[in-house]
Amino acid sequence: ELKVEQNPLFLSMQEGKNYTIYCNYSTTSDRLYWYRQDPGKSLESLFVLLSNGAVKQEGRLMASLDTKARLSTLHITAAVHDLSATYFCAVSSEYGNKLVFGAGTILRVKS
Amino acid sequence: DTEVTQTPKHLVMGMTNKKSLKCEQHMGHRAMYWYKQKAKKPPELMFVYSYEKLSINESVPSRFSPECPNSSLLNLHLHALQPEDSALYLCASSPMGLYEQYFGPGTRLTVT
Numbered sequence: 001e002l003k004v005e006q007n008p009l010f011l012s013m014q015e016g017k018n019y020t021i022y023c024n025y026s027t028t029s030d031r032l033y034w035y036r037q038d039p040g041k042s043l044e045s046l047f048v049l050l051s052n053g054a055v056k057q058e059g060r061l062m063a064s065l066d067t068k069a070r071l072s073t074l075h076i077t078a079a080v081h082d083l084s085a086t087y088f089c090a091v092s093s094e095y096g097n098k099l100v101f102g103a104g105t106i107l108r109v110k111s
Numbered sequence: 112d113t114e115v116t117q118t119p120k121h122l123v124m125g126m127t128n129k130k131s132l133k134c135e136q137h138m139g140h141r142a143m144y145w146y147k148q149k150a151k152k153p154p155e156l157m158f159v160y161s162y163e164k165l166s167i168n169e170s171v172p173s174r175f176s177p178e179c180p181n182s183s184l185l186n187l188h189l190h191a192l193q194p195e196d197s198a199l200y201l202c203a204s205s206p207m208g209l210y211e212q213y214f215g216p217g218t219r220l221t222v223t
Contacts, residue, residue: 033211040219043154098167099212
């Protein structure tokens with residue numbers, strides 16, 4: 001059974017600081033997704049990582065995938081208040097159509 | 112059109128009511144999904160439709176009944192729900208295969 005673990009589950013950061021969210025998964029998969037969710041809202045797709053070594057960047061966020069280590073990271077550079085949200089990683093199951101989500105990381109950026 | 116729409120946005124229903132949630136997409140996606148999300152938890156998959164056929168049912172109670180009338184539309188029929196079924200219900204769609212899922216805005220359901 002595919003399991004996805006995220007850490008930390010809660011992250012309080014000062015503006016301008018850097019930090020990394022980690023996402024580990026238990027079985028072979030080469031498809032990993034990062035989503036953002038604001039309170040009371042739906043999920044917004046941030047990154048789709050499709051192969052080993054994939055790295056994608058958008059603004060202050062950068063995501064990477066190491067399929068051999070079964071690890072993805074979401075790195076936050078010089079955090080700003082607008083990045084406050086819950087971030088989920090999700091991994092495709094063997095059959096592709098099923099996404100298994102991590103527990104989510106609640107990010108709070110303090111000014 | 113690159114979005115998934117859901118109606119209604121909010122729904123309050125009693126335990127004896129029958130109601131339906133509606134989801135629509137016009138991106139040509141052939142896979143559609145229903146998720147349930149409780150506060151401070153990740154989305155939990157309920158159902159997957161592939162090419163308008165139910166392909167995954169995650170052991171969801173029969174008081175939830177999905178329907179896919181055509182490739183653009185997905186319904187979730189609700190009957191005799193319990194207060195613990197109160198949650199955000201999210202619909203998503205994707206092309207077939209290992210592709211990104213696009214989520215709708217959700218329906219906030221409260222069962223009284």
